[in-house]
Amino acid sequence: MVLLQxxxxxxxxISSDGSVNTAPNLITDSHCKACNTNVNVDxxxxxxxxxxxxxxxxxxxxEKFCVxxxxxxxxxxxxxxxxxxxxxxxxxxxLFVCDFCITCEExxxxxxxxxxxxxxxxxxxxxxxxxxxxxxxxxxxxCKPETSSFNTATSENVGPQLVNL
Numbered sequence: 706m707v708l709l710q711x712x713x714x715x716x717x718x719i720s721s722d723g724s725v726n727t728a729p730n731l732i733t734d735s736h737c738k739a740c741n742t743n744v745n746v747d748x749x750x751x752x753x754x755x756x757x758x759x760x761x762x763x764x765x766x767x768e769k770f771c772v773x774x775x776x777x778x779x780x781x782x783x784x785x786x787x788x789x790x791x792x793x794x795x796x797x798x799x800l801f802v803c804d805f806c807i808t809c810e811e812x813x814x815x816x817x818x819x820x821x822x823x824x825x826x827x828x829x830x831x832x833x834x835x836x837x838x839x840x841x842x843x844x845x846x847x848c849k850p851e852t853s854s855f856n857t858a859t860s861e862n863v864g865p866q867l868v869n870l
Contacts, residue, residue, distance in 0.1 A: 726756060726805040726806075728803060728804065729767070730771075730772075732758075737761040737765060740761065740770075748779075749761060750762060751772055751782075751783075751786070751801045752801065753803040753805075754800045754801060754802050754806075755806040756805065756806050758803065760772065760803060763775045763779070772801070782799070785799040786801060
């Protein structure tokens with residue numbers, strides 16, 4: 706994900722189902738909810754690619770909310786995400802996605818898969834019932850005795866006919 710380049714924070718942390726991002730290290734107005742301190746978002750913040758919320762990435766007073774160790778973040782992760790320094794000429798991007806957005810994406814994909822499976826099951830059921838009705842129809846046609854006058858007339862004249870010349 707892109708690390709914060711500017712100090713604006715998009716607070717669109719509500720998913721399509723109405724759930725809200727409650728990450729403890731969410732930064733709002735340069736203030737971290739987890740450690741209750743003002744944060745230099747350019748140096749210590751990281752922005753989620755999807756929701757654009759900024760998270761306290763390093764030096765949070767509660768270590769379990771840190772995204773990375775400080776030296777790794779400033780020397781490797783931040784330049785890789787921002788395509789700066791040694792990463793400037795490299796192909797591709799490193800992205801940061803918060804847990805909330807990952808969960809939302811996984812739920813969407815799972816839902817889409819379940820929907821496809823349901824559609825396939827319904828198609829198979831309709832094919833089964835159509836096949837059963839066709840078989841029943843064929844059975845009834847084959848089991849009917851034929852009473853055609855053409856058939857009775859031809860059955861009397863069974864065998865080869867000899868013609869005198």
